[in-house]
Amino acid sequence: MIDYDAEVERILGGPPSKVAFRALCAALGRAGSPKNLVSFCDERLASWPDVEREAPWSWLAALDAGYSKPAWRLVRSLTLKSVRDGMLDAALPDPRARSEVRGVTHLDLGWFAGDQLTALVETMDHWDSLRSLEACGLTDDDEELVAKLASTSAITRLETLNLVSVREDMWHFGKPPFRPVAGRPWRLRHAGLRAPDLVHLMRSGLVPGLRSADVLVCDTEEAQDLADCEELAQLDRLAIGFRCGRNGRQPLWEPYFGNVIEQDDNACEAFFARADLANLSSLTVRGTVMGLGREGLGARGVDAIVTSGVLRQLTELTLELLPVGDVTIAGVLGGIDHNHIEKLMLADLVATDMTAGAFVAAGAFPCLRYLDLSRNHLGIMGSRQLATDVRMPALEYLDLSGREGGSPYYARPEVQPVGDAGAEAWASSHNATKLIYLNMTATGLGVDGLVALMKSERLQKLNTLDLSHNPVGSWPPALENAPIWRTLRTLNITECGLDDDDIEALAATTSAPYLRGISLAYNSVGSRGARALASWAVLPQLWELNLHDNVIGDDGLIELATPQAAQLLLELDLEQDCWNASTRKYGTPLPAEVVDQASFPSLDAIFLGIVDEYHGARYSSGFPAHVREDIASASTTRPELVAFLTHLDRDELDKPDDPEWESERTDRDFRTERAAHHVTYLDEARNFAHRMIEGNIDWPPPTS
Known part of the structure; x- marks a missing residue:
């Protein structure tokens, strides 16, 4: 029997997060949502950031299907996109008919959300509490819609408006202009816009309180015009993407230096010389992804930023997806104030161990709390140097990950070859004692690195550890009482080559007092492993358990569901990819125990069936068509399952079994040659890093 009052108090006393908010609402629901307890939570949640009080897609889908819950009054943020293969986006609720959303302050419509934005514009005057709106990926086709948005009086209430993200590449679509007419000043403090629109907004006098901007610049003239805005001097935060030219060449499935765009360099020089x-x-400053490389401004553009002197005053700097390399990065490190910088993200810049040497030359970063060197090419030596030869006493967040690459059936990771020795260096580093977040995704980590991190006595405060997409291969029984279990809240061991023996060893851990989430996606968890999880002493406290694309049979699913041990579990993912050699037959229904509300009573989202992760399609819901329809229409079906079954994309649903296709699955399952592939990825990464250190960029290829 769970004491839900105590559970509510425990969650409110912990760190705010979106999953913690969902857990709080689930506890309220299980307690019967008494008004006094809901009001108590409302008062205590006032200290949480509104963005963490989010109703996820599954809540919106359930609301769309006619299911509400008392906890909706606590919601302050909505995210409409499902981000799931073969799933439909939930409709934007109309606040005139749905009182549940009238307290929403933050609204993220997602990318390419013209329909959602249309619905919002029609009801904009009725979103009385709305203060933040994000709708990126808009195109020329949305010009009339954006003009209507600009003309609404309710937009003056917004404090944040993002119609553009620096993650956009501008390759395929233009952007609709956003040109509101002058009038009384807005409340806007942050805007994400194209450069001409931002210039118009600042010079119109509409946004005297603007302090932050995301902006895309598409030619040198735009860069100069933006730089000449006196209002730039009032900004404390700027994110800028130069999108002034294109190249697009890339070697297929091979890492390469990237494409330097001369027009981007020119615009960057013009902007930072005058602003x-x-x-x-x-x-x-962010470029764009181009295959296994990057495209954007190069060394000349970044040198112009350094020359401007702006780096010396920054507490936070992010350079991402730029083809620049070690020498240019060393110039950046020489341009910042090492005693002042608090956050440093130098991601996907073709950095190697030479960049680590530049950190060593700097000596110390006494205020640095956040260091992201992800998607580069640091090796063992560079990782060791950062861990042992640079003083970073305040460091709390460290990301050394490679690029995970997405679904292992259709993509591949790009490894940052830190390896076991690099992980071991950080496990014993004096810089690790305050770390709360460590990401080692796709770093060539094996079992020795795993053991070193799990057994580290230095990682005394770590609550998030990501080891996904690594050739770990086993989970040693010796980790049963590893020190890291004392503090860990989230563990990601997706695609680490673990099987039932390893899950049994993992489940031998009897105490992990703060653990709330574990991802075991893309491993080889079968029925025996599912039984071990079902009896795991830690399972009753978990909020998240990701079993996406494993190999669990009906007997294992029943074992996992029937003990009713997963009382606090919020989301269940049992989907499989269509090329999984152990995938279910399309016409075979899942065991009833899996969807019984008594099995997972706190669940607020469920994902079942067979998907095609290459095409983003769904071939099965986990039930034959007639069974699916009966379940979806039954009054006794749990709301989360109805939400799932009524928001399926029907175009590819209920694909029949194909005997010829069945015979190909074993060969196409990534598990067949997984270990050999990871050896290849690691060798390739080390060879590429060696070439970059020698200056052998070998790119671009000669033009004919």
Whole structure:
């Protein structure tokens, strides 16, 4: 019997997060949602950021299907996109008919959300509490819609408006203009816009309180015009993407230096030579992904940023997806104030161990709390140097990950070859004692690195550890009482080559007092492993358990469901990819125990069936068509399952079994040659890093 009052108090006393908010609402629901307890939570949640009080897609889908819950009054943020293969987006609720959403302050419509934005514009005057709106990926086809948005009086209430993200590449679509007419000043403090629209907004006098901006610049003239805005001097944060030219060449499935765009360099030079950024404390400059490389401004553009002197005043700097390399990065490190910088993200810049040497030359970063060197090419030596030869006493967040690459059936990771020795260096580093987050995804980590991290006595405060997409291969029984279990809240061991023996060893851990989430996606968890999880002493406290694309049979699913041990579990993912050699027959229904509300009583989202992760399609819901329809229409079906079954994309649903296709699955299952592939990825990464250190960029290829 769970004491839900105590559970509510425990969650409110912990760190705010979106999953913690869902857990709080589930506890309220299990307690019967008494008004006094809901009001108590409302008062205590006032100290949480509104963005963490989010109703996820599954809640919106359930609301769309006619199911509400008392906890909706606590919601302050909505995210409409499902981000699931073969799933439909939930409709934007109309606040005139749905009182549940009238307290929403943050609204993320997702990308390419013209329909959702249309619905919002029609009801904009009725979103009385709305203060933040994000709708990126808009195109020329949305011009009339954006003009209507600009003309609504309710937009003056917004404090944040993102119609553009620096993650956009501008390759395929233009952007609709956003040109509101002058009038009384807005409340806007942050805007994400194209450069001409941002210039118009600042010069119109509409946004005297603007302090933050995301902006895309598409030619040198735009860069100069933006730089000449006196209002730039009031910004404390700027994220900028130069999208002035295109190349697009890439070697298929091979890492390469990337494409330097001369027009981007020109625009960057023009902007930073003229812009008054006197109050700026946070700067982001981002290029774009191009295959296993990157495209955007190069060394000349980044050198112009250094020359401008702006780096010396920053507390936060992000450079991402730029083809620059070690020498240019060393110039950046020489341009910042090492005693002042708090957050440093140098991601996907073709950095190697030479960059680690530049950190060593700097000596110390006494205020640095956040260091992200992900998707680069640091090796063993560089990782060791960062761990042992640089003083970072305040460090709390460290990301050394490679690029995970997505579904292992259709993509591949790009490894940052830190390896076991690099992980071992950080496990014993004096810089690790305050770490709360460590990401070692796709770093060539094996079992020795795993053991070193799990047994580290230095990682005294770590609550998030990501080891996904690594050739770990086993989970040693010796980790049963590893020190890291004392503090860990989230463990990601997706695609680590673990099987039932390893899950049994993992489940031998009897105490992990703060653990709330574990991902075992893309491993080889079968029925025996599912039984071990079902009896795991830690399972009753978990909020998240990801079993996406494993190999569990009906007997294992029944074992996992029937003990009713997973009382607090919020989300269940049992989907499989269509090329999984052990995938279910399309016409075979899942065991009734899996969807019985008594099995997972706190669940607020469920994902079942067979998907095609290459095409983003869904071939099965986990039930034959007639069974699916009966379940979806039954009044006794749990709301989370109805939400799932009524928001399926029907175009590819209920694909029949194909005997010829069945015979190909074993060969196409990534598990067949997984270990050999990871050896290849690691060798390739080390060879590429060696070439970059020698200056053998060998790119671009000669033009004919």
